[in-house]
Amino acid sequence: MAGPSRRTLARALETLADFADPTAALEQYLTPPEIAAHICHQARLQDDLEGWVVDLGTGTGMLAIAASLAGARQVIGLDIDPDALAVARQNAARIDEAGKHGCLEWLRGDATRPPLSLTDATVVSNPPFGAQRGNRHADREFLETTRSIANVSYTIHNEGSQEFVESFAADEGGEVTHAFRAEFPIARRFEFHTEAEETLEAEVFRIEWE
Numbered sequence: 001m002a003g004p005s006r007r008t009l010a011r012a013l014e015t016l017a018d019f020a021d022p023t024a025a026l027e028q029y030l031t032p033p034e035i036a037a038h039i040c041h042q043a044r045l046q047d048d049l050e051g052w053v054v055d056l057g058t059g060t061g062m063l064a065i066a067a068s069l070a071g072a073r074q075v076i077g078l079d080i081d082p083d084a085l086a087v088a089r090q091n092a093a094r095i096d097e098a099g100k101h102g103c104l105e106w107l108r109g110d111a112t113r114p115p116l117s118l119t120d121a122t123v124v125s126n127p128p129f130g131a132q133r134g135n136r137h138a139d140r141e142f143l144e145t146t147r148s149i150a151n152v153s154y155t156i157h158n159e160g161s162q163e164f165v166e167s168f169a170a171d172e173g174g175e176v177t178h179a180f181r182a183e184f185p186i187a188r189r190f191e192f193h194t195e196a197e198e199t200l201e202a203e204v205f206r207i208e209w210e
Contacts, residue, residue, distance in 0.1 A: 003044050003071045009037035016091040031062040031126045035182045039154045040070040048122045048152045056111040056125040061088030063124040073103045080110050112141040123153040147172045151209050159201035169207045178206035
């Protein structure tokens, strides 16, 4: 059955609320609706939404809700921050379609040590880019978790990450099957931001894991 178009998904996701009080150490930035729509629309076209979908580090719930709207019926949004999960729940409640099948579950936990026993999920994730002190290898830790629970994943990374992602996947028996660039606008939220809005160049990768 045909699902919503990418544009329809993006428009719906534009209504979701951002973090009320984001934490810099966790690199809490709103995943752009256009990127979330692109990922989940592509996942539906690839039949990657048939089983469990896990959004690691769900934050405001953007990717989890996008997956639900795109047709996934079993979605878990995992985050270590209870305040972020509260925003995610509120965002899901404001979109009727996201809750009509009761498919969304919100779980508090560390994305690098998730309290999950899944082994064949589809993972969607916008991990920390590693910009903050102490987070240098955060995206690698997210990929390590992804490898342990997923057979397919879609993750967002900073520009210039393709060699690292492809190498990591190959070492773990996986393969990058799709990659695309995306603009990642970031509004001024923290004291160290000097511009009202900055646009980062990001890269999104689909990986099939053995």
